[in-house]
Amino acid sequence: MSEKILEVKNLKREFVMGEETVKALKGLSFTIHSGEFVTIMGHSGSGKTTLLNILGCLDRPTDGNYYLDGVNVEELDKNSLAELRNEKIGFVFQSYNLLPRTTALENVEMPMIYNKHIPSSERRDRALEALKTVNLLNRAHHMPNQLSGGQQQRVAIARALVSEPVIILADEATGNLDTRTSYEIISLMQDLNEKGKTIVFVTHEPDIAAFSQRTILLRDGLTQKDVINTEKRSAKKAIVSLPDPEKM
């Protein structure tokens, strides 16, 4: 088996709300290896978002261990967590979160500003390369409001790719998009996955899960199912099977 990228052991997260203690995660354990495309599914209240925040190093578990690329996240302070997010994680959000009135290229360059290992002279070339990967080179100098939702999400994916993270964390990345555009984004993710990128995709749409290799199903803060998807669908084929919008 390939190397472990992400490993959680007996992960717990509790929130104190006044006198009540809400147990969002009650002891999760799983491992994700390099090159996997995993979907994490669950209804609202299942602990999905809490898990994502912890996996994204934005939050820390109350108990249990989290290793990202061999680093014990628990031992890190705020600044080191910021560094870890910058260097090892590529975020893709539901609402794209591009800086307004800032070109696609500059949006993609942004995380590299905070990365001390990437010299400023390389930024532009790397950003252009990332935009090329998501097939948006011709839109590099467009502002977000001049781009469609799908294009904005592709810029966001380029931004996630640009620092060459060990993992891409997508949070409902297709939630704001129509079916066809969603499939296009998934197709792009599949391409990236085939090139070796590890992808963790959080979603509540069972439809999306069918395109991944493995699905972790959360329920009430526990793992309900962790299954390998033997019949992985190809997003490209799915797009072809959609009704042609020209004829609708």
Next chain:
Amino acid sequence: MKIFDLLKISLKALKKSKLRTFLTMLGVIIGVAAVITMMAIGEGSKESIHTSLSGMGSNMINIMPVMNEPGSVRLQGSSMQTLKQEDADAIVNLNSPNIKGVSPIVSTSGQAINASNNWPTSLIGVSTDYLDIRQFKLKDGIVFSKEDVKSFTKVCLLGTTVVKNLFPDGQSPIGKIIRFNKIPFQVIGVLASKGQSNFGQDQDDVILAPYTTVQKRITATHYLQSIYVSAASEAQSDAATAEVKQVIRENHHLKASEDNDFDVRTQAELLSAIGSTTSMMTILLTAIAGISLFIGGIGIMNIMYTSVTERTREIGLRMSLGAKEKDILMQFLIEAVIISITGGVIGVVLGIASSKVVSIILHWPILISEMSILISFLVCGITGIFFGYYPAQKASRLDPIDALKYE
């Protein structure tokens, strides 16, 4: 994260809301311009008073008689007879390096007559040092000599006001004979105009003659009304004063227990008294202007808080993509400092311009010191950091999870 990147981010953010940035900056601009202008006016008037007082002879020491034992009747100083020729001589004989010139003063007023023209004026009997002590300059002719003083020659120097009134047709008075209280004097020189003194006195309405001549021919007295001494420099004024006091006390055989029977006043004392008044005025004006700069600073703080709130999502995004607390803090701090420093630069330019306008239109003396510009810049920088720090700190302490969800 390099400072250049931060600058770029901050500039970009400021450019996105140009009007707001400008309005915020306006508070600083007005504050700084006001400080510069007020300091220029304050310093200018101080300087102008200093110059005109120095024009009277800033190193001048004036020795006047006072009644030692007044009893119940207090007489006017000039009617007292304690100050003598010997006192003046004693000061001269000191040969002190602190003392530059000594002139006994005997003055009287009366009517000056030239043919059919007459003019009421004062005749001041002086020695040859007087012109230098009072910083009078000769426009025409010559000054009487020490010989003239010794032999009480009836020669005189006229001030321009006297010339104008006695010689209205514009002919040169040099060599002419005028009469003062019926005594004839030959005019040998004309003084350059000095204009009004600080106290509104016409300094050109005067006739100067050897003090010996005035004593002998006009007042028929042997005492002096006062003695003018000039210190070698303003700094030596105090030393010269002390020496003068000492020698006159000895001359008057005063015991240690006795008070001076004379009074010594220096121009420097007057200068420092007036100087402190104008300094007070400058401080007051600057303080008022400083308040407007302070308000400008509050404006920055206000707008920075608004900006932080508006850009909560951006802050959350930057943090989740790897910006550290320090990076966010610096980003907003630099924004505040850019506003204040740019405002400061514009304010300094505007302040200099408005100072010039004040001097041109109102004819007020102004003085723009490098110090006031330097202080303004410093205060601006500090204002930016001080008022920008709290909003920036608020931004840097946001929780990325909450910030990203902020609507």
